[in-house]
Structures are given as structure tokens and as C-alpha cells.
Amino acid sequence: MAKTAATSRRSPTPATLRTRLESLARNLYWTWDAEMQQLFAGLEPLLWEACRHNPIRLLQQLGADRMAALVADASFLRRLGACERALRDALRAKAWFPRTHRGKAGRLRVAYFCAEYALHESFPQYSGGLGVLAGDHLKSASDLGIPLVGVGLLYRSGYYVQSFAPDGKTVVGTPAYDFTQFPITDTRKHVRVPIGKRFVKARIWQVQVGRVPLYLLDTDVPANARKDRALTHQLYGGDNELRIQQEILLGVGGLLALDKLAIRPTVFHLNEGHAAFCALERLRRAVRQYKSVEKAAKSVRASTVFTTHTPVPAGHDRFSARMMMRYFPNMPRDLKLARADFLAVGQEHPGRKDDPFCMTVLALNLSAHCNGVSKLHGAVSREMWQGLFAEARTVDEVPIGHVTNGIHTRTWLAAEVRPLYDRYLTPTWVGSSPEDDWWRHADRIPASELWRIRSLLRKRLVHFVRRRIVEQRLRAGAPSSAVGDAYGILDENALTVGFARRFATYKRAPLIFRDPDRLETLLCDPQRPVQLLFAGKAHPADQQGQAFAQAIHEYAEQERFRGRVVLLENYDMEIGRLLTAGCDLWLNNPIRPREASGTSGMKPPLHGGLNCSILDGWWPEAYDGTNGWAIAADEGEAATGEALDRRDAEALYRVLTDEIVPCFYDRDSADVPQRWMEMAKRSMQTVCGQFNTHRMLADYVSRYYLPAHGVNA
Ligand SMILES: *Cc1c(COP(=O)(O)O)cnc(C)c1O
Secondary structure, eight states: HHHOOOOOOOOOOHHHHHHHHHHTBBBBBGGOOOHHHHHHHHHHHHHHHHHHHHHHHHHHHHHHHHHHHTOOHHHHHHHHHHHHHHHHHHHHHHHHHHHHHHHHHTTOEEEEESOEEETTTEEEEOSHHHHHHHHHHHHHHHHHHHOOOEEOOOOSOOSSEEEEEETEEEEEEOOOOOGSSSSSSEEEEEEEEEEEEEEEEEEEEEEEETTTEEEEOOOOTTOOOOOHHHGOTTTTTOOOOHHHHHHHHIIIHHHEEEEEETTTSSSSEEGGGTTTTHHHHEEEEEEEESHHHHHHHHHHHHHHHEEEEEGGGGGSSSEEEHHHHHHOHHHHHHHTTHHHHHHTTTTTSSSSOOOOOEEEHHHHHHHHEEEEHHHHHHHHHHHGGGOOTOSSGGGGSSSEEEEEOOHHHHHHHGGGGGGHHHHHHHSSSSSSTTTOOGGGGGSSSSSHHHHHHHHHHHHHHHHHHHHHHHHHHHHHHHHHHHHHHHOOSSOOTTTEEEESSOGGGGGGGGGGSSSHHHHHHHHHHSSSOEEEEEEEOOOOOOOOHHHHHHHHHHHHSSSSTTTTEEEEEOOHHHHHHHHHHOSSEEEEEEOOOOSSOOOOSSSGGTTTTTTEOOOOOTHHHHHSSSSSEEEEOOSOOOHHHHHHHHHHHHHHHHHHIIIHHHHHOOOOOTTTHHHHHHHHHHHHHIITTBBHHHHHHHHHIIIIIHHHHHHOO
8 A cells, every 4th residue: 555655646657647637537527626627728728628628539639748748747736636536525425315315215216318418518419408407407416416317319410510601591510529539438238229110229328427327328330220320310300200219219228228237216207208208118018017007007107207398389299190100019019008098198189180199298197296397387387288187177286396497506607706605605605415505695795806706707708709709700701801800899898698598489589689779779878888699509490590590690790780799609508608607687588488497597696697587487486676687568468479579679678778777887986886786696695596406406306206216205
């Protein structure tokens, strides 16, 4: 032992140093640890940016000279040692769940199924909020020591890479990612997944997310036919035929993968309907065991948790009866059901001719524990699906509850703010238990210090956006004058408003442009300027969503808005982090009640940013009149379509003009906006402690996981 200790004090060889750095990079814990990120970035800052913050890729490209220098750099080695200890401690620390749950509850094992995971920008396996939520779910499960494994698919091309043609049309890029640069490990195990009459082989990869393993299936293996190799190339790509096959891979293949890995979950959490075939396959197995489909269904339902994520009809996958029979030809026989009774398990209106098989209906029918993702969305879902629950006499009796979404604080918090919290939210603002709420001490933070950090974050964002616009214009072949101009866009001190999310049409990205002249007056006030930053992808098949992006692109090009309105390409977690940290105001104007929760608005309050939102999703639960703004039209006739847009836009202009802009520019003698800072602190106190994934996971454990595990908390 003494000898090892002595040797370890000597410099490592470049090879061992590389190995140590790589093993640090292969646990995604670093994606929520600022010291580790700084360690990687410091290896070669320019290369770190060029590699999209991917440490594995960076290490592949790091030159031998640099390695040789690092081996001799005592301060670097000390920091590396500290990071390695931090990771070891994080993996070993006795966490909240094992501390508080013993006996039968302690034997809980959750399998969490989701079609997408957003863990970091360097691992682009997500399209938007659902993936971000799933990624944050795994991270909090790791922090809290909740015994959970993730299951999903590994996409060779991810979702898509967005750029804009000179006329603002969306250009869809389909990269083929190099898996050697991903933080994935080959388990050397495979499953053979029955899809219709054939079997498709899938490799099981493992991703380590702190203490939580995530298993991802990939059909791009030599044994498969070419078409089958392409099954896992794209997230949400292709047509309904591809979709059903991917969902069989996720649900049935995922279950087979858990068998292969000898993982025996006690609870199955289907995060969105995409994974509902998992419950169907479990039902098939249970029928073999119980001989009766009723008893089998009861046992499957008891251990299944289902979370629905949208009231928008297009968000619920539906397959025709013919298609279902093509992919599950033997299922009626295996379930001992007539064909019509099998199909009825997924039909909203069984008996109605041509009623499609809906994944949400399947999941609701096979889960005893169902929830929406905000209080309002729970109520909307109960109403939406009341027809499925004959036993519910009133809508309140429909067995769909809610767990309001959250964000994983350490993932979304900008490093610049941490010293402030270390100082004022003592002893430990980042709670090790979901009940810790140090945010209530935010009123201890002096306004001038918070304002200094806000100004710094805004400045950093402005510089980031300028660089990005330079790159965008260079790529688009813009004239050199336009490229040069990009260095002068935006104002470091102007009220900065952000809008970034998927460009699904119900989110109404261009709403604020409804009256362009009025907006111009608002933005171009020389004493009180305002600027708007946009980012977001529309689905490649969503023409109207793409038209929204194009409309914003065109406004941004107009002389009057030039340098004050900016549309960034290829929204991702990095842009999301920088925008939600740097913007003063976060804008959200969906058609109520279509925003099931929304989580992006939970990120600015960590940084002293404020929300201005329609009272939809999570916002009605948080908004109290002192911590941000509601876009609330006068009570009146319920409006839809054009009339609704007009009414909501009017309310938005009013709140901006009468309240928000005056509040931001109301400064004391030291140029600090005291009133704004008061609201920012109220927002921190009321949002950050509540709307985070630690609280969310604790809710899932007590209200869903433990009951599904057979323990009443
Ligand atoms: C937070 C986040 C989202 C979620 O945004 P919503 O406003 O909830 O739709 C989507 N994408 C990225 C990259 C995010 O960071």
C-alpha cells in the first residue's frame, strides 16, 4: 500500500493520464459538476469549444505536447485528483433514498422508459422538453440515490441539425455521429426483438449517469438487413411505419434488454406513450403465468406508472388496426382475446369503425398510476380521457393525478452565480434532500451583487450570440459586410427577452410580432431599449412551425429590427443554458391549456431572470403577482384562432409597456433596478426550491413509485 501511495505522488505517464481523464469523462456526472467541466475545458479551451464540449472527442484530439505538459503540471494534477475524489464520493455517498426508505420500500427498483434523453449538448439524443425532463430525471435519481435504470434508443443521427437558408427556410441536416466519441460502453449483449414476423437484433449500450445506468438499444449492427440497421438512425423521423417499429424496439426490446441484463424492476415508469408496448408485452407474459387476462392485467397495471405529457392531439401516436395486426399477428392468441378485444386495449372508442390504436390509451389502460405534468395539465388530462374510465362518475374521479415537472438545478445553473449562492444560501444551497429549501434565504442577497452578476451574464450572452451570428452568416455565405456587422449587434445593457423552445405551433413563437409597428416603438426607445432573442426547431414535417421560424427570420432581417431581434440556429442545451442564464425576461405565450408544463421558464429564476407567461402549464402554480408577470387578457368571450392571438398579443404589449419595461429601467443612484431585483429574489424564493427535479422525484417516489411497488408511503 505504502508503495502505491508513493508512486501515485509521482507524475503519471501520458497514457495513464489519458486513461484517468477518459474514465472521468465516461460518467456523465461531469455534466452537472462545474469543476469537472472547468478541468476539461482547461485541457485546451479552443478545442473544447470546437468539440462542442465533448471531453471524449477532445481527448482523442489532444496533442502529445499538451499531454506531456499536463503530466508535469502539478496544479492540474491536484485538480484532477480532486475531481476524481468528488466523483468517487458522489457515487458512494449515502443518499436521501436509502437514508429514508428501508425494508420493503428499500427494495424498490424502477425501470424508466423514454424515447429521448437530453443529458448534454455533446450527446444529442433529444428533440426538446421531454428529453430534457428525462435527462434531469436520471440526474436527480442519481443524486438522491433512487434505484432506477433508464431505457431508451441510441440514434445514429439524433434528431436533426437545423440551419436556415438565406430566405429563412429550415434546412434539415442529418449527421452520422461517430459512436466512438459518445460516452457509451458496449455491454456486449444483444437482444432479438420480434417486429411483426421478423426478428431484429439490437445492441445494448450503457451510459453511466452518476449512479444511474441508462441502457440504449441500437439496431445498426452488421447482422441486420439494411432497412433494419436504419431503424434507430433518427429520433422522430420517418413515417408511422418507422414509428411503430421504433416503439416496439423501445417497449418490447427495452424489456428484453432488462431480462438480458438480469435487471428485475419492481416498477415500470412509461414516460410518455412511446414506450407503452412495454406494458403490452408484460401483459402477454403475465397471461402465460396467470392464465386469465383479467388477473394478468391487474398485475401489470399495479406495477406500471404512466406519465402523459401533452394535451395536443398530434402528440399521441395512433396506429391503424391493420397496422397493429401486421406487427402483432399473434397477440390476440397470446392474450386469449378476440381480435376486437385485443384492439380495444388501445382504442379510445372501441366498437367504432376504424378507431385507431392509440399509445396513450394503451398506457392508460395498463397503468394503475397515471399522471399529468402540472396541476392544470392533470385536470385537462382527466377531462380529455374521461371516456376511458366508465367507473368514474365525475371528471374528478378519473384516476389521473399530477406531478409538476422540474429542472435539475446543478445542470442549469451558470457557474458565475455559484459564488453568490455559496455565500448567501448557506450552509448548502444545493440540497442533498428534496426537502432542503435554502432558496428561501434569497432575500439575503444584496441587490447590487445580484445585479452585477445579471449584467455579467447578459454581457456574456450578447458576446456568445454575436459569435454565433458571425458563424451563421459565414456558413450561409453572407457578404463580408454582413459578417462584420454581426460583431455590433445587440446591446449589452438593454432589457433582453428570450424565447427558446421547440417551434411547435401552439407555442406561437411569432406572437409578439402581431403588430410590428407597436413592437418597433417598444424595442427602439433610445432611453429604454429592448431586444429579443429566439431559438427553436420545428419538426421536419411541421410546415407551419417552419413558417413560424421563417417569419421570425424575416423580421430579424428588417432594417427596423436589425441588431435588436436575433434568431439563433440549432437550439440545443448549450444555447438553452446561456439564454436562460443571460436573459432578463423569459417569454412564454402558448395557447392555453396546451402547454402541459414547460420547464424552460424554471431556469431563468436561478439567475435572477423573470418570467412573463400565459397562465399555462406550471406557471399558474408559481405565479403570485410578485415573482414575474402573467400575460392575462381581460375576462371576456372565450376566443380562439385569430381572435385569441389578437387578444393575447394585446395583453402581452400591455404588460411589457406598462409594467415590465418601466420596472427594468427604474434605477437608483447607483444604476441598480431595485424593484426588478426585489422581484428577481421573490422569483428565486418561490420558484427554485419548488420547481426542481429533486422535489419532482420525491413526489414520484411517494405518490407513484412506492404505491406501484406495493408500499403505501
Ligand atoms: C429547457 C429546455 C426545453 C424545454 O423548453 P419548454 O419551454 O419547456 O418547451 C427544450 N429544449 C431545451 C434545449 C431546453 O434546454
